[in-house]
Amino acid sequence: MRNIKLILAYDGTEFHGFQTQPNLRTVQGVLQQTVEDVVGHSVSIIGSGRTDAGVHARGQVVNFATSSRIPIEKWPIVLNTKLPDDVVVQHAELVPDDWHARFCAIGKEYRYRIDRSPYTDVFWRKYSHHVPYPLRLEPMREAAGHLVGRHDFTSFCAANTPVVDKVRHLHVVDLIEEGSLLTIVCRGEGFLYNMVRIIAGTLLDVGRGKLSPDQIPDILASCDRTQAGVTAPAKGLTMWKVFYAESSGLIP
Template sequence: MRNIKLTISYDGTEFHGFQTQPNLRTVQGALQGRLEEVVGHPVSIIGSGRTDAGVHARGQVVNFHTSSRVPVEKWPIVCNVKLPNDLVVTAAEEVPEDWHARFNARGKVYRYLIDRGAYPDVFLRMYSYHYPYQMCVERMIEAAAHLPGRHDFTSFCAANTPVEDKVRTLTAVDLKEEGHLLSVTCRGEGFLYNMVRIIVGTLLEVGRGKISPDQIPAILQACDRKRAGVTAPAHGLTMWEVLYD
């Protein structure tokens, strides 16, 4: 059996998230179905992580095992010819038999895009959160500086997050302005459910003066979801890259 690693991109607008769900259109379901058509046997896709309904991906990574002899460089072609337009295989690589898209990942990069224009950008409406309010980006940058490091991120994940250990390491939270657009890029070893969206929602409240930058350490230490800001909408979030050695 060969182990094939695929890098995929998708527009999450019409998908009910990454993970297969009965009677719902998902990324895993669509890709798995196409792969099974190509190889002629059941396929089990392993993803680097899940994305929620409405969340996009530029560099999601999956792997699967197959007895097919399709040359590795041909996988993007044979997949894309019948994949839907909102899901594309961008690269393929043959990896060792025990390589695992999730367990071998050393980190992930997520980007959240905020449209600060007076009116929504019609061409970005599915990929950015329109937020036309006066904000102090400098205060947001000051607040974001408190987040990198190894912390218990209970305050910055959904209250119903099933995992018990909520300690994660963030290596960077960077804000960048380009015209009316503001991006928040989070890089870390791993992320909890809704973690990036809650970080963004909290930074937006900092920008509007509802939370002060120097409150961030206390919010972290509280381990209380109610202390952080709102959860920003899913459609502004993109899984940008998965990091491997």
Template sequence: MRNIRLTVAYDGTDFHGFQVQPQLRTVQGVLQEALRLITKEEALQIHGSGRTDAGVHAWGQVVNFVTRSRIPVEKWPVALNVRLPNDLVIREAFEEPLDFHARFSAKRKVYRYMIDRAPYPNVFQARYAYHVPYPLNPDRMREATAYFIGRHDFTSFCAAATPVEDKVRELYRIDFEEKDSFLSITFEGEGFLWNMVRILVGTLILVGRGRLSPDDMPAILEARDRTRAGFTAPAHGLTLWEVIYQ
């Protein structure tokens, strides 16, 4: 038996998220079907580093699967990409020890959120950037992020229906990059709660517009109340950028 790790990129627009759902087109479902065709192993299952919601993209999603196939590891991207749709691409493949798991072996994850601040949407980036045609103050937004770095209870910044009880997570960095009308915000942390990055972004946008103050962030964190934070930014601006292991 061999354990194969794949780095996967996809445009999430036309997928109903990552996880398999009956009668719906999902990343896991499409990829799993292609792998079963290649390996002839009907029971083959893939494991992802995490679930992405409908509309969320990935540049560095990681999956693994155990197989009896003898296909050389460097041939997996070629073998799969000719069978996959244009919005799903295998970027690279590695062979790992049998105890490697895409989710449980992950140490950190990196997400990137893209905002387009132009007066009118960029037709070539509309699927990947949230259009905010209002003035934003990046300095105020950066100031607000200082309160999120470190280990905190992020109950106020996750979906109210989040099933996990422990909502403490550690954020290592939040970086801003400006290029023309685009503002990208990169989040690196040990893990993220359901909608956490999108709610953080929605809150930061309100700070950038002057509707919240950077100094409001400690009270919002302390409240542990979803209604105290900002709106949930749309899915299409979010990309799972990288999953970090050893």
């Protein structure tokens, strides 16, 4: 058996998230069926993490064990000829038998895109949240700075999150302007359910003056989900990259 690592990109618009669900189209389900059709035996696709319905990925990482002898450099070609157009294998490599896409990950980067054009950009409508009103970027950047570091992010995750320990370390929370597009970059050791989308919703509240930057520490300290902003729409979020010890780049 060989342990194969893949890096995937996918458009999450028509998927019910990454994780396999009965009778629903998911990234894991589509990929697993495709791999099984190629190798002729059952496989278990292990993902670095889940993405929700409508969330996209440029750097999702998975691994699986197979007895297939297909040369490793051929895997992207073989799979991409059989996968639907909204999933693409970008890279494949052999990894040690004990390598695990989830447990070996040391961090992730997510990006949330906001379209600030007066009218919805038809080419970005599936991959960004349209916000046509003015945003004050300097207060947003100041607020983002308060989120960097190790904090209890209870206020910035879904209320029904089952994880008990909600302390996470964010290395980067930054804003990048590209014309009318504004991208919120979040890079950290781990993320809670809906955490980046709630961070985006909260920074948008700062940008339009509903919250001030100096309220962010109090929101963090409150450990109260109702104190932070709304959960921004899924379509603006992309899992950008997963970091591993062998080539982390996690800490700038």
